[in-house]
Amino acid sequence: MSNEFRVMTSGAFTAAYKALIPQLEQLTGKTIVTVTTSIGTGDTSIPNRLKRGEVADLVIVADGVVRQFIADGYVLGEGATIIARSMMGFAVRAGAPDPKIRTADDLRKALLAATGIGYSASESGKYYTTEMVQRLGIADQVLPKSRLVGGGERVGTVIARGELDFGFQQMSELLPVPGIAHVTPLPPELQKVSNFTAGVGTNSPDPALARKAIAFLASREAHPAIAASGLEPVGA
Numbered sequence: 001m002s003n004e005f006r007v008m009t010s011g012a013f014t015a016a017y018k019a020l021i022p023q024l025e026q027l028t029g030k031t032i033v034t035v036t037t038s039i040g041t042g043d044t045s046i047p048n049r050l051k052r053g054e055v056a057d058l059v060i061v062a063d064g065v066v067r068q069f070i071a072d073g074y075v076l077g078e079g080a081t082i083i084a085r086s087m088m089g090f091a092v093r094a095g096a097p098d099p100k101i102r103t104a105d106d107l108r109k110a111l112l113a114a115t116g117i118g119y120s121a122s123e124s125g126k127y128y129t130t131e132m133v134q135r136l137g138i139a140d141q142v143l144p145k146s147r148l149v150g151g152g153e154r155v156g157t158v159i160a161r162g163e164l165d166f167g168f169q170q171m172s173e174l175l176p177v178p179g180i181a182h183v184t185p186l187p188p189e190l191q192k193v194s195n196f197t198a199g200v201g202t203n204s205p206d207p208a209l210a211r212k213a214i215a216f217l218a219s220r221e222a223h224p225a226i227a228a229s230g231l232e233p234v235g236a
Helices: 011-028 046-051 063-072 104-113 123-136 139-145 155-160 207-217 220-228
Strands: 004-009 031-036 058-062 075-086 088-093 117-120 146-149 166-170 180-185 194-201
Touching: 004 011, 004 046, 004 207, 011 031, 011 058, 011 075, 011 166, 011 194, 011 207, 011 220, 031 046, 046 058, 046 063, 058 063, 058 207, 063 075, 063 194, 075 207, 075 220, 088 155, 104 123, 104 139, 117 123, 117 155, 123 139, 123 146, 123 166, 139 146, 146 155, 155 166, 155 180, 194 207, 207 220
Parallel strands: 004 031, 004 058, 117 146, 117 166
Antiparallel strands: 058 194, 075 194, 088 166, 088 180
8 A cells, every 4th residue: 555645735725734744644654745735727736636536535625616526526425524714815015005905895995906916716716706896896897907826826926926916815825925915804794704625535545544634634633733824723
């Protein structure tokens, strides 16, 4: 049997997962291999890797995506567990003034004033393009100057390079990125909380061990690392 334990995780859980790798290696007795941290749509994204039949012991993505993977036969239904909740946020380039966004109206004004807005290929991007700007009544004005950031790249990285001046993503994906500032949750009236779920890949060589790893991620022992990454721990 392979001495590798293969993990596919979306960007939102990446920082917490990386902090927990030493404990996961101790728990599993195997070398943890990070196969990908991109949900996205490219060839190396989680959905396309699973479609190709790549081995994944653990798959950690938004709950709705896990449910679809289960329906498609890529992830086992048994053992799938919600392990964290994530809030969506925004950021600007380091050195830029604080946009002082506290309300929906503040955000509306900031988006109208922005010259370039970034969003991800994951849940936060879908929410931004299909719901949030429509609720704000500014879809026609801001979507033409909005850019999908894909290929596993973080929205914050593109902001830091100066290619965009404003961007949205899960808070846990924005917080670790150098070169951005004023990383702030969306105003409460626009916030959308996403659940992130860990499941066992259908072709995992050791599903029982993978379920043991999921139980650890849902345990209080994992909570400090999850909270430190900007996520809300869920579990016992």
